[in-house]
Amino acid sequence: MAMRHTRFNMNELAKRAAEAAGDAHTQCVQVEKFSDGMFNKSFLFTMQDGTQVVGKAPNPNAGLAHYTTASEVATMDFVRNRLGTPAPKVLAWSSKAKENPVGAEYIIMEKIAGVQLEEIWPKLDIKDRLEVVKAISGYQKSWMSTSFAQYGSLYYSSDIFENSEGCSLIGENESETREPRFAVGPSTGREFLDDGRMELNFDRGPRSSAEQYKTAIGLRELICVQEITKLPQSSISLYGPGTYYPSRSQKVAALNTYPRMLKFLLPTDTSISSSFLWHPDLHAENIFVTPERPWQVLGIIDWQSSELLPLFDHARQPYLLDHDGPPISGIDPPAFPQNYDQLDSAEQDKAQSLYLKMSLAALYRRYTYTTNERLYKAMEFRETTSFDMMLLAQNLLIDGEALYQSRVLDLEGEWSSLPGVQAYGNPPFPVQLSADEAASIEQDVSGSIKGMELMRDLRKLLGEAWPEKGVVPHDQYDQAKALLKQAKMETIGRMAHSEDERVAWSKSWPFDD
Known part of the structure; x- marks a missing residue:
C-alpha cells in the first residue's frame, strides 16, 4: 500500500x-x-x-x-x-x-470511445473472437513496419539528451532514416524496476545489439543479487526446511554461467533479433472496441513500461488468448478430448470451453504463420532450449537458479545440436561443473520442485481468493487471510519435524498473518 x-x-x-x-x-x-x-x-x-x-x-x-x-x-x-x-x-x-x-x-x-473488450469477450462466439484476434494481429504487423537501431525505451530527444541527433529508424526495406524528435534511452520495463531493482543503480541502457542487451540483463541480475538488502520472495515456491532455500551464492553461481553461453543461445536468424516497439500488456482490459462490431478496435491504452526489445522477446500470444491448459505449438488445431463422452455435464462444459480457447490460440498462430512470417519465426524460437535458457536467466534475482543450473547440466548433452553453437563452429561446452557441484544441483532441484508443489497446493486451496501479485478484492480479503492462516498451520504441521523447523517455517512464510 x-x-x-x-x-x-x-x-x-x-x-x-x-x-x-x-x-x-x-x-x-x-x-x-x-x-x-x-x-x-x-x-x-x-x-x-x-x-x-x-x-x-x-x-x-x-x-x-x-x-x-x-x-x-x-x-x-x-x-x-x-x-x-x-x-x-x-x-x-x-x-x-x-x-x-x-x-x-x-x-x-x-x-477512448467504445467499451473495454473484457466486458464483451466472454459473450463472443469463436468467429467474432477470431475477427478480434485478426485485428490485433494487424496492429502487431504495423509495429513491425519500423525497427530501431538500439534497445531500451523510447523518449522525446529533448527529455533525455542535450543536442541529441535523435534515433535511427529502419524500414521494411532496410532503409535507415534519422528521426530527430525521438531518442532511445534507459529501459522502463518492469523487470528493470520490480522486486527492489528500482532502488539500485545499474546501467539500464540503451544498447546497440541484442547480445549487448542480453548481456546487460545478466549484469543487472548479478548486481541486484549482490546489492539488494533482502532477496525477494518467490511467487511460485514456498521455502522452508525440507525444500530448497535460495541464497546469494547459489544465484551468483547460476548467473556466472550465463555470459559464457549467451552468444551461442541467440538466434542465428538475426531478423528476429531486431529491435521493435511493442505493447507490454496486451490484455482485454487495455483494448477498447465497438460493442456491436468488436473487431473494430477504437483504442489500445496503457503503454507504460513499453520497451524496444528483440522481436523474439515480444513474440508471445496476446494475453487475452492465455488459457489454463497445455500450451499451443505449431499451426495444427488441438485435439478434442477423447474421453468427452465419459465426463459429466459440468466437466464437459469445462472441457469444451478449454478446447475453444485452445482452438483460438491455434488459429492465432496459423493466421500469424500466413500473414506475418517473421513474427511466427520469432514465436517458434521462443519454443527452443536456447530461448528457455535466456528467459530463465533474466529473473534469477527472484527464483529459478536451481532449475537453471539443472538445465545447464542437461544442456551439455545437446550442446552440439544448438544452431548458435553450430554457427560458431561447434566449440566445446563452456561450463565445467564438478561431480559434487552436479550432485548438489540435483538435490537443490528436488527441493525446489517440492517448494513449487507446496505453492500450487496453496493456490488451489484459495481458488478465486488467491492474492494475485499480493492483491485481493476487498470482499475476499477476510476470506483470503483466514485461508492463508489455515494453510500456514497445515503446511507447518506437515513439513516441520522439530520446534526449530516450525520456527523456521513461520519466519519464511511469505504472507501476513
Missing part, C-alpha cells in the same frame, strides 16, 4: 484537465476515480459542456521519476502517429513533479 500512495493537488490536476480539454473558460464539474491499478491513479474528468478526458498520476512503484512518464508519452505519440495504432492522444503532461502545481507527474489524455 505504501508503494501505491501518492500525494498531489487534485484541484490543480482538474484545472490542468480543463485547460487541456477546452479553452481558458472551461471548468471541470465532476471527477470520477477509476479502480486502482497496480501502478497508477486514474480519473475521469467531465467538463461543463460534457467533454471528458482521462488523467493519470503514477504511483511510486510505477518506475523511475521522470523517465516512466516521459517514455510513456513519447511512446503513445510514436505508435499513434508513426505506426497507425489508436493509442490515446496526449493533451497535456508533466514528468517533473517538483516543477508543476499538481505536485506529481501526470498525463491528461483523450477518453
Whole structure:
C-alpha cells in the first residue's frame, strides 16, 4: 500500500484537465476515480459542456521519476502517429513533479470511445473472437513496419539528451532514416524496476545489439543479487526446511554461467533479433472496441513500461488468448478430448470451453504463420532450449537458479545440436561443473520442485481468493487471510519435524498473518 500512495493537488490536476480539454473558460464539474491499478491513479474528468478526458498520476512503484512518464508519452505519440495504432492522444503532461502545481507527474489524455473488450469477450462466439484476434494481429504487423537501431525505451530527444541527433529508424526495406524528435534511452520495463531493482543503480541502457542487451540483463541480475538488502520472495515456491532455500551464492553461481553461453543461445536468424516497439500488456482490459462490431478496435491504452526489445522477446500470444491448459505449438488445431463422452455435464462444459480457447490460440498462430512470417519465426524460437535458457536467466534475482543450473547440466548433452553453437563452429561446452557441484544441483532441484508443489497446493486451496501479485478484492480479503492462516498451520504441521523447523517455517512464510 505504501508503494501505491501518492500525494498531489487534485484541484490543480482538474484545472490542468480543463485547460487541456477546452479553452481558458472551461471548468471541470465532476471527477470520477477509476479502480486502482497496480501502478497508477486514474480519473475521469467531465467538463461543463460534457467533454471528458482521462488523467493519470503514477504511483511510486510505477518506475523511475521522470523517465516512466516521459517514455510513456513519447511512446503513445510514436505508435499513434508513426505506426497507425489508436493509442490515446496526449493533451497535456508533466514528468517533473517538483516543477508543476499538481505536485506529481501526470498525463491528461483523450477518453477512448467504445467499451473495454473484457466486458464483451466472454459473450463472443469463436468467429467474432477470431475477427478480434485478426485485428490485433494487424496492429502487431504495423509495429513491425519500423525497427530501431538500439534497445531500451523510447523518449522525446529533448527529455533525455542535450543536442541529441535523435534515433535511427529502419524500414521494411532496410532503409535507415534519422528521426530527430525521438531518442532511445534507459529501459522502463518492469523487470528493470520490480522486486527492489528500482532502488539500485545499474546501467539500464540503451544498447546497440541484442547480445549487448542480453548481456546487460545478466549484469543487472548479478548486481541486484549482490546489492539488494533482502532477496525477494518467490511467487511460485514456498521455502522452508525440507525444500530448497535460495541464497546469494547459489544465484551468483547460476548467473556466472550465463555470459559464457549467451552468444551461442541467440538466434542465428538475426531478423528476429531486431529491435521493435511493442505493447507490454496486451490484455482485454487495455483494448477498447465497438460493442456491436468488436473487431473494430477504437483504442489500445496503457503503454507504460513499453520497451524496444528483440522481436523474439515480444513474440508471445496476446494475453487475452492465455488459457489454463497445455500450451499451443505449431499451426495444427488441438485435439478434442477423447474421453468427452465419459465426463459429466459440468466437466464437459469445462472441457469444451478449454478446447475453444485452445482452438483460438491455434488459429492465432496459423493466421500469424500466413500473414506475418517473421513474427511466427520469432514465436517458434521462443519454443527452443536456447530461448528457455535466456528467459530463465533474466529473473534469477527472484527464483529459478536451481532449475537453471539443472538445465545447464542437461544442456551439455545437446550442446552440439544448438544452431548458435553450430554457427560458431561447434566449440566445446563452456561450463565445467564438478561431480559434487552436479550432485548438489540435483538435490537443490528436488527441493525446489517440492517448494513449487507446496505453492500450487496453496493456490488451489484459495481458488478465486488467491492474492494475485499480493492483491485481493476487498470482499475476499477476510476470506483470503483466514485461508492463508489455515494453510500456514497445515503446511507447518506437515513439513516441520522439530520446534526449530516450525520456527523456521513461520519466519519464511511469505504472507501476513
